[in-house]
Amino acid sequence: MRFTICAVVSLLFSSAVHAEEISEADLLNHIKILASDDFGGRKPGTAGENKTVNYIATEWQKAGLVPATGSPSWYSPVALVERTPLKQTVELKYSDGKKTKTVRIDEDQIILRGAMPFANLTNVPVVHVGYGNLSVSEMKPAVSGKIALVNRSSLPGATDFPAYSVRKANVIAAGAAGVVTVIGSQSRFNRFARRFGTERTGLDQPEQHADVEGIISAAAADKLLSKAQIDPKQLGEDAKSKTFGPIATGISANLSIVTQVRRFVSHNVIGKLPGRKPANGAVLFLGHWDHLGECRGEGEADRICNGAVDNASGIALLIETAKRLNADRLDRTIYFLATTAEESGLLGAKAFVAESTFPLDKLVAVFNVDTIALTPNGKKIAVVGRGKTAIDDDIEKVAKAEGREIDTSDKANAFVRRQDGYVFLEKNIPTLMITSAFADQELLNAYLNGRYHDADDEVDDQLQLGGAADDSNFHVALGRYFGSLESYPTSSVPNNTGE
Structure with missing residues (x-):
């Protein structure tokens, strides 16, 4: 059988490609x-x-x-920095118009960790930012120096909605002293709690971390809001608006948190x-x-x-x-x-x-x-x-x-x-x-x-x-x-x- 030069080259190339697979x-x-x-x-x-x-x-x-x-x-x-929650004391208070009362939240329904080994926040106001989808400048006046509750889930039915990591970063950039994420169902909260309660690694960049970060179950957050005379269902509906702004809850927090912090490269x-x-x-x-x-x-x-x-x-x-x-x-x-x-x-x-x-x-x-x-x-x-x-x-x-x-x-x-x-x-x-x-x-x-x-x-x-x-x-x-x-x-x- 006779081959042209082109055919021979083609065969050799095909063979080489096959051999390289x-x-x-x-x-x-x-x-x-x-x-x-x-x-x-x-x-x-x-x-x-x-x-x-x-x-x-x-x-x-x-x-x-x-x-x-x-x-x-x-x-x-x-x-990188690795943080592991070790100990927390949480006191959440509100006023009924006559005296200050404390809201009891089961310890296993809220888990917190600090950016530093020891974090102590006293009488810090709590605001709810809904899904946290406003810009940093829009949130800053209402959020700076406060503890922000943020819904983890995406806005229902919304397209092109920012990922939670982006929304959380914006709340931190707005100056929040603390960011506490509201987790929807109890089963989902339990999954998050298993991870959040153990070591967690992040980029070692101070601007990416609030003084205190944590998670709270939706049931516990609803209880907290109800005690402060805020209707959780109505707030949930209001938060679906893309223009929803942070609201003051009338709740204040005393937090004492011990966290194991390890920095490494x-x-x-x-x-x-x-x-x-x-x-x-x-x-x-x-x-x-x-x-x-x-x-x-x-x-x-x-x-x-x-x-x-x-x-x-x-x-x-x-x-x-x-x-x-x-x-x-x-x-x-x-x-x-x-x-x-x-x-x-x-x-x-x-x-x-x-x-x-x-x-x-x-x-x-x-x-x-x-x-x-x-x-x-x-x-x-x-x-x-x-x-x-x-x-x-x-x-x-x-x-x-x-x-x-x-x-x-x-x-x-x-x-x-x-x-x-x-x-x-x-x-x-x-x-x-x-x-x-x-x-x-x-x-x-x-x-x-x-x-x-x-x-x-x-x-x-x-x-x-x-x-x-x-x-x-x-x-x-x-x-x-x-x-x-x-x-x-x-x-x-x-x-x-x-x-």
């Missing part, structure tokens, strides 16, 4: 290490962090990346593959490296939350994707970011965006990778963030070329705010999380209701890597598409059309 074994090698007991559950601020970030940097260096922190180091520091890991034409923009791949450390109590046979799926699998994808893209010498620079403290509220991603080591306005596309190892194959993919950016058509082109089917139900968009990519999406940067794991709702729910955030999320015969391998190769295709001026010629960041 990321396999299940490639991913498993990394997951076994990152999710081993030796890494202790990859909790920030522990020896497990040191091993994790060193492993990522070493593997990225082998893959051909160079540091992208603005220095020769791979590691970008993130200052964690690290993001940042690398890049320099592009041949870097002036034409850049692409970013990211995923969080952290997990929960020891998550079971004393006496348990297995106390370590290893985080094989969440998110050793995503880091494995980033390592192998970097290897493949290094061989392509793409036009645009390809950045890789492994974030810390995602499990504590996307903290590493937030710290990076606040002080990025390269211009964010150069990013033409961002792809977050999280929790990919759930499906035996990845033919169908979910696009978390679909419909919220201007690059959906381009994703469809890549999917078609790669023989992948996009889940058009968009059920996975329920997770938009729960993953690191949301921090970039908030900045109007086109950001998506693309994975087969979130396209199979049955398998995803089984994981979330079972092994998720538990010691069972480890390397065993239940680990599914077929879909993870398919997703990994799809991310290589994304890197090639968006990294090339031929396939994606735009040099400006597309407008975000979503939230």
